[in-house]
Amino acid sequence: MNVMQDSAAPQARRELRRELRRRRRELDRREQDAAAMRLCRSLRRLPEVFRARRLALYLPNDGEIDPTPLLPWLAKRGARAYLPVLRPLAPNTLWFVHYHGNTPMVTNRFGISEPDTRYGAHRARRQAAWALDAILLPLVGFDDDGQRIGMGGGFYDRTLAFTRRPGPRPRLIGLAHDCQRVERLPAAPWDVPLDAIVSDRRVLRP
Template sequence: MTSRRRIRQSIRQLRNTLSPTEQSQAADALVLQCATNPIIQKANTIAVYLSSDGEVDTDPLIQWLWQQGKQVSLPVIHPFAKGHLLFLEYTKTTPLIHNKYQILEPKLDKTKIVPTSELDLILTPLVAFDHTGNRLGMGGGYYDRTLSRWHTDQQGPMPIGLSHSCQQVPLLPIESWDVPLPQIITPKKTWFW
């Protein structure tokens, strides 16, 4: 088993051991961290994701973003471009379906697509991160492909990772396609690089 696979497995197990109370407290603390983040405060159109598999719960954050008048978008697996994401506007009435990974996403509606160029921020899921901003995802490469322009020439929406504090590891083994993040927000701290 590769070390990346081992890290994914151990961190996913670790975050899934958090109790419902710990998850709820982490979600509320994450909102407080985001509320004081000047980049999030200035952004108008923000992509976020619906949590699964023990990820820090983004529902309270989405509620807060709506209260602030932000336009929220969610990722959808692209139906034609394998390994790519689309972003669709997300409101309280958006119909949701399970994708092939059993993750909730908006039902595809081409009238609700938000081009990546119109996003200010992409709040990004991750499995693990290290002290230099390297991010380890689930292994599908969806976000690395989406963020590749940001990585090469700082074009497109800025990515900010969201994570439980327990998902930090000393050092991640990285690959050439991995996109490091300029910020990662945990319930306890915001990391900047």
């Protein structure tokens, strides 16, 4: 894909999102499964993931690369897995709620499965973002310099804005299919920097 200029209008970003989402949706089930296994092999070798005792990931939607093959490995190591949940009464921010086989699930307004808000409302069942060891977040696109583009809602950027300040913070690792890689993306001022980007073919350290 051609370079996206820094002066590109919001319309250009919307068109880029549509194109990159189309690419990942066109992967068939066999390709998705193979990509997920390659991704998770790489993630298990990452120090940030290998050492994590409290790790947040996501359930794939809209063709996103699938990190859930990590779940049995995390459980075997005694690590706890967390899922993002739309935070009630706080627009465009997230909770991270403990996820296991018996977690009650609902479908949120975006059609994404997440732990029931009433379940996550109990403080013992969720973890503050700053106290997590690592967060795996889905990307719509990325480049070799570590720039990335998301869905445009800003949920992760708002929730993780604190990582720009001194203090405890999780390691942030963006995940995507390698077909979502582009030549160059401009940085947006609100983008929270990532520690790594992992696809099914490469690991990038911005």
